[in-house]
Amino acid sequence: MQNPATRPAAPAAILRDPAGIRARIQEAAGLSLDRLPMLQLILDRLATACGDALKHRVASTVFYALSGVESGRFGEFLDVHENNAVAGIFHAPGWDGHILVGLDRDLLYTMVEVLFGADGSEPAIEDERAFSAIELRVAQMVFEQVGKALEGAFGLVSQTAFRLERTETRMEFAVIGRRTNNAVQAKFLFQALNRSGEMFLVIPQALLNPLRPSLAKVLTGESTARDPRWSSQIAAEVQKAEVTLRAVLEERHLTLGEIAGLKVGQVIGLDATPATRIKLEGNDRPLFWAHAGQAQGAYVLRIDEVIAQDGKDSKNKDGAHGLAG
Structure with a gap:
């Protein structure tokens, strides 16, 4: 009888389905962000929508802007923000997966001051204490707004809802996949009261792979935040000119x-x-x-x-x- 320890291992399964082979190759190779122009447009729309959602809540001027997009490992992205951010875990039913949105400490401190009417005259908080109940409630409010903005921004390529499942203050518990899995991280700069903070969005590559054909397209004639009332007013004013x-x-x-040689009184004939x-x-x-x-x-x-x-x-x-x- 052959010893199980010395029994040869079963041969690895051979993929014969072209779609499965393609998916494995894409997962191993990583994403080439330069070939996904629509992703940049979607993230720009997300930043604009997040800023617009706050305008009716605060008296101060707030500003969101996309500051960078990069690909890497999921665990590496979270390690940078350890004990310094609040993470929101969103479920995307249409994608059958999860994404992560994070708010760093500076953003939350500034957001609380803006919402409660501060004018920026007091020095910024630099304490690395645990987040208070008010700060976590503000984070919950921001996450709800981001979820709606995500749905509108990604609606260009895929219709899905983004439902907030839970929030985490410790990055080791903000698990939506293996730490070694490939992912894409987008960073957003938040500015208010002459201060700044950062919001970051982490999307597993496995969720973006099926969207590659749509993300690789170039959308012509796209105009973000177009106001039909403003367009009508401009047209009306131009017509009055x-x-x-x-x-x-x-x-x-x-x-x-x-x-x-012309003289006063001279007549010039016309044909x-x-x-x-x-x-x-x-x-x-x-x-x-x-x-x-x-x-x-x-x-x-x-x-x-x-x-x-x-x-x-x-x-x-x-x-x-x-x-x-």
Whole structure:
């Protein structure tokens, strides 16, 4: 009978599914952040949304900005913030996984002062004590806002909710995967009362791998925080702007000597007739061809052709005419 200790190990399972092979290779290789332009856009939107969520709660000016994105090991990211941050663990049901959002000590101290109306005249707190109940409650409020901002930002590529499951003040308990697993960390600078703090977001690479095709796309025409009311007001004000038009019946080129020889009372003959088209100009640029006429005892111009800016005339295809005085 063969000794189990000396029995040869079973051969490793061979992956034959192309999708499984691809996933293993991607997991081992890590993420190339330069090839994920949409991720940068999503994180910028997240920073903007976090700042907007605080505007109606505080009287002071607050500012969030993305300060950096990097890939590495999950455990290495948490070790930097040991005993110096509060971590929020979020569950993303649509991704079947968890992400971590952290708030460092400086951010929490500043956030408490801003929410309670401080003006920044007192010196900043530098005590590394345990977080108070008020500070942890403020962290809970911030996490709730970040969860909504995450849902809106990542909605560009994947619809999922982000539900806060728990908060941790010790990083060794903020476990959402193995410490050796690959992850992406985004850092956000928070500024208020001439002070600054940091928020960090850690996403396991396994959650981002299925989103690679969407994150690799370049979204054209994207405009963040566009306000339709502001756009409508701008359009209305632009349409109220007054524009001066000049009607040119005929142009005559004269030499400097001919101009110098002109005398008072001299008549310059024109070749134009009542049927000659008149050119309408604005800001010294030709805009329309028109014909002269009369309406209700006044001289008018009937626009019948648009002058294209490339020098070629373009007919008014819909047949509509305007009258300009």
